Amino acid sequence: MAFAPSKETxxxxxxxxxxxxxxxxxxxxxxxxxxxxxxxxxxxxxxVIAYEIQDIPPSDWPEEVQxxxxxxxxxxxVWAKFCxxxxxxxxxxxxxxxTHPDRExxxxxxxxxxxxxxxxxxSIPLFILGSNHAEKDAPVLIAAAEAAKDRNCVIGKAQxxxxxxxxAAAMANNHKxxxxxxxxxxxxxxxxxxxxxxxxxxxxxxxxxxxxxxxYGLEYTYSVMERIxxxxxxxxxxxxxxxxxxxxxxxxxxxKETQADEADVPQWGGLEERGVAWEAMTATALLMSGAExxxxxxxxxxxxxxxxxxxxx
Amino acid sequence: MALTGVxxxxxxxxxxxxxxxxxxxxxxxxxxxxxxxxLDSCPDVSEExxxxxxxxxxxxxxxxxxxxxxxxxxxxxxxxLFRHDKRFVNPCxxxxxxxxxxxxxxxxxxxKEALASEVDRVGQTLRIDAVALxxxxxxxxxxxxxxxxxxxxxPEIPVILCTAxxxxxxxxxxxxxxxxxxxxxVTAENAEGMVQVAKTYKAxxxxxxxxxxELTGLTEKIKSLGVEDMVIDSGARKAKEILEHNTLIxxxxxxxxxxxxxxxxxxxxxxxxxxxxxxxxxxxVAKYSSIVVLSSIEKWKNLALFTLRQNIYTDPQVPMxxxxxxxxIGEPSQESPLFITTNxxxxxxxxxxxxxxxxxxxxLAVMDCEGLSVLTAWAAGKFTASKIAQFIKESExxxxxxxxxxxxxxxxxxxxxxLEDKLEGWKITVGPREANGIPAFLKTRAA
Numbered sequence: 001m002a003f004a005p006s007k008e009t010x011x012x013x014x015x016x017x018x019x020x021x022x023x024x025x026x027x028x029x030x031x032x033x034x035x036x037x038x039x040x041x042x043x044x045x046x047x048v049i050a051y052e053i054q055d056i057p058p059s060d061w062p063e064e065v066q067x068x069x070x071x072x073x074x075x076x077x078v079w080a081k082f083c084x085x086x087x088x089x090x091x092x093x094x095x096x097x098x099t100h101p102d103r104e105x106x107x108x109x110x111x112x113x114x115x116x117x118x119x120x121x122x123s124i125p126l127f128i129l130g131s132n133h134a135e136k137d138a139p140v141l142i143a144a145a146e147a148a149k150d151r152n153c154v155i156g157k158a159q160x161x162x163x164x165x166x167x168a169a170a171m172a173n174n175h176k177x178x179x180x181x182x183x184x185x186x187x188x189x190x191x192x193x194x195x196x197x198x199x200x201x202x203x204x205x206x207x208x209x210x211x212x213x214x215x216y217g218l219e220y221t222y223s224v225m226e227r228i229x230x231x232x233x234x235x236x237x238x239x240x241x242x243x244x245x246x247x248x249x250x251x252x253x254x255x256k257e258t259q260a261d262e263a264d265v266p267q268w269g270g271l272e273e274r275g276v277a278w279e280a281m282t283a284t285a286l287l288m289s290g291a292e293x294x295x296x297x298x299x300x301x302x303x304x305x306x307x308x309x310x311x312x313x
Numbered sequence: 314m315a316l317t318g319v320x321x322x323x324x325x326x327x328x329x330x331x332x333x334x335x336x337x338x339x340x341x342x343x344x345x346x347x348x349x350x351x352l353d354s355c356p357d358v359s360e361e362x363x364x365x366x367x368x369x370x371x372x373x374x375x376x377x378x379x380x381x382x383x384x385x386x387x388x389x390x391x392x393x394l395f396r397h398d399k400r401f402v403n404p405c406x407x408x409x410x411x412x413x414x415x416x417x418x419x420x421x422x423x424x425k426e427a428l429a430s431e432v433d434r435v436g437q438t439l440r441i442d443a444v445a446l447x448x449x450x451x452x453x454x455x456x457x458x459x460x461x462x463x464x465x466x467x468p469e470i471p472v473i474l475c476t477a478x479x480x481x482x483x484x485x486x487x488x489x490x491x492x493x494x495x496x497x498x499v500t501a502e503n504a505e506g507m508v509q510v511a512k513t514y515k516a517x518x519x520x521x522x523x524x525x526x527e528l529t530g531l532t533e534k535i536k537s538l539g540v541e542d543m544v545i546d547s548g549a550r551k552a553k554e555i556l557e558h559n560t561l562i563x564x565x566x567x568x569x570x571x572x573x574x575x576x577x578x579x580x581x582x583x584x585x586x587x588x589x590x591x592x593x594x595x596x597x598v599a600k601y602s603s604i605v606v607l608s609s610i611e612k613w614k615n616l617a618l619f620t621l622r623q624n625i626y627t628d629p630q631v632p633m634x635x636x637x638x639x640x641x642i643g644e645p646s647q648e649s650p651l652f653i654t655t656n657x658x659x660x661x662x663x664x665x666x667x668x669x670x671x672x673x674x675x676x677l678a679v680m681d682c683e684g685l686s687v688l689t690a691w692a693a694g695k696f697t698a699s700k701i702a703q704f705i706k707e708s709e710x711x712x713x714x715x716x717x718x719x720x721x722x723x724x725x726x727x728x729x730x731x732l733e734d735k736l737e738g739w740k741i742t743v744g745p746r747e748a749n750g751i752p753a754f755l756k757t758r759a760a
């Protein structure tokens with residue numbers, strides 16, 4: 001008896017979003033099926049991995065992931081160029097961590113200069129991220145968005161506490177916007193609605209339902225992403241059809257498994273392989289559940305995930 | 314397709330005799346449809362109905378046990394496509410491949426590696442579940458010799474015997490008779506011989522096909538020859554095919570109750586690059602594989618795979634909890650700060666992670682609030698001043714630290730007054746509302 005596979009038809013579709021400027025622009029999203037289900041519908045674009053860089057040297061990153069950047073991380077522009085030219089990055093994510101009041105408390109003007117320098121050094125698309133300090137991010141991202149005018153960047157992250165200012169800045173300067181809420185599908189939906197009510201186009205939003213590292217709540221992120229995708233596709237919910245971002249690196253390289261010395265935990269294996277595997281496995285799981293965009297740190301983890309994407313498309 | 318309550322009702326005696334424990338036959342039928350009752354409770358059901366209902370009420374993915382005793386692994390019995398719909402039931406098993414072309418010493422080394430793979434994580438013991446012996450030599454004698462080594466060295470470990478040669482399969486299977494091995498490598502050509510081996514030694518058959526179509530025909534053939542315990546392989550090797558075939562198999566089983574594909578899936582994930590291999594295995598864990606065969610099991614790889622499996626197979630309806638106790642973070646001294654929070658695992662992970670990040674060693678008292686987060690636990694009356702006070706007293710953390718200061722989450726600042734009343738001699742400090750404020754909070758205190 002021949003097997004007749006049951007193919008699903010989905011009512012909705014994820015928005016296709018283009019970032020960067022020609023000829024280096026890239027598109028993601030656009031699929032009308034569950035992740036990598038190319039056997040039942042079009043998946044026009046492959047997921048994008050952006051390399052994370054910072055405006056200040058990454059002294060708070062574990063040594064294993066500082067190492068690949070030790071000669072370039074003193075200057076964000078040099079660091080960016082290294083990712084683009086040597087690591088063949090498709091996109092970059094610049095985190096303006098130095099603007100955090102508890103860090104260097106850099107001014108919005110300083111942030112704008114950094115953004116400009118990075119943009120002058122590279123031609124690939126850029127994500128511009130604040131320091132995740134809700135109040136400070138507002139003025140910082142206004143200045144940064146202005147400095148990056150007309151480069152079609154991604155600005156983030158807009159949260160419930162500060163979305164109005166940040167969305168306005170992204171809108172005024174023709175950027176895309178990351179909307180982040182905390183691990184809850186309803187909060188995620190609500191924030192997207194609030195932002196579109198300001199007149200911001202829903203097709204220019206990227207949803208960040210908040211990431212968790214493998215072993216540290218990954219199951220929550222996994223299911224929230226999966227449920228967002230199902231709502232977008234099966235219920236044709238236009239407020240859930242934005243591409244999804246997994247900000248993987250910053251959550252992964254905080255956890256014990258990426259830091260504990262092999263001498264203390266011999267049963268866990270080599271520290272470098274362990275850290276890289278932790279980041280790559282987290283990223284792979286999120287791709288399976290619906291992420292179209294990933295922000296990652298270790299070049300070896302990125303390379304391995306790219307190989308898996310290659311096998312999946 | 315699974316029968317609806319009304320369809321089941323039509324097959325019942327419709328006497329409303331209540332002997333099944335339900336007020337009416339219809340109520341009983343509804344429970345049957347939800348798989349919350351067993352047909353055995355009805356004393357008057359006809360043989361014909363039994364047969365029809367038995368077939369329909371069998372789990373959509375057949376339950377299979379690999380191995381025996383303490384190391385036995387249960388597979389199948391899955392009922393949903395997405396973990397949030399209910400939960401994934403029987404975690405995917407990991408198997409290490411051992412080629413029979415290896416030297417004796419190398420075979421033993423790999424067996425030892427599998428046996429030594431145990432890791433404890435959040436209260437569970439995780440390990441490589443099985444070994445898969447590959448008949449790469451194409452020599453039945455060599456295969457048997459290698460199987461003998463494994464049977465002698467590690468009689469407890471579940472075994473997957475991979476060979477297309479019924480003679481080699483028999484030589485291997487007899488060493489593990491009654492230990493539920495999988496005999497993998499059944500094709501249209503060798504099916505009769507393999508069925509004989511499975512029947513004689515009570516083995517599960519691993520069906521190996523080159524497409525879903527071929528697989529369907531094969532499982533039906535084997536079932537008609539009298540073996541029902543199977544694991545299936547559609548021939549998918551690339552990640553794209555693994556995802557596609559596994560999805561179509563699970564969908565057919567769950568949504569259509571399609572029996573020819575209602576078996577646990579075995580996935581071969583071997584790659585030259587060990588990291589890529591672990592990620593492909595991860596795809597299998599997330600997407601419906603019941604056994605994943607690996608070419609190597611470095612410790613870092615095991616840890617990542619075990620953890621992913623644990624995450625994916627967590628019951629989403631039960632909040633993950635951590636044990637109630639006072640956790641040390643870093644190497645705290647008698648002067649180190651003491652925090653308190655609830656035992657919702659996510660809360661614990663985030664709070665302990667941020668204390669760790671601050672590089673200030675400390676104590677984190679984690680109180681059993683049935684896995685609720687701080688605000689929810691407070692609202693539910695499980696994280697109250699008197700309960701916290703009682704916990705702090707009973708934990709005897711006071712014997713470990715010299716100071717008498719307890720840092721409570723900012724969201725429950727309202728408790729500080731009542732807590733100072735209940736915890737005599739203690740100073741209650743209100744910490745940040747969000748855990749990510751902890752490093753700054755600790756930094757300010759130090760200054």
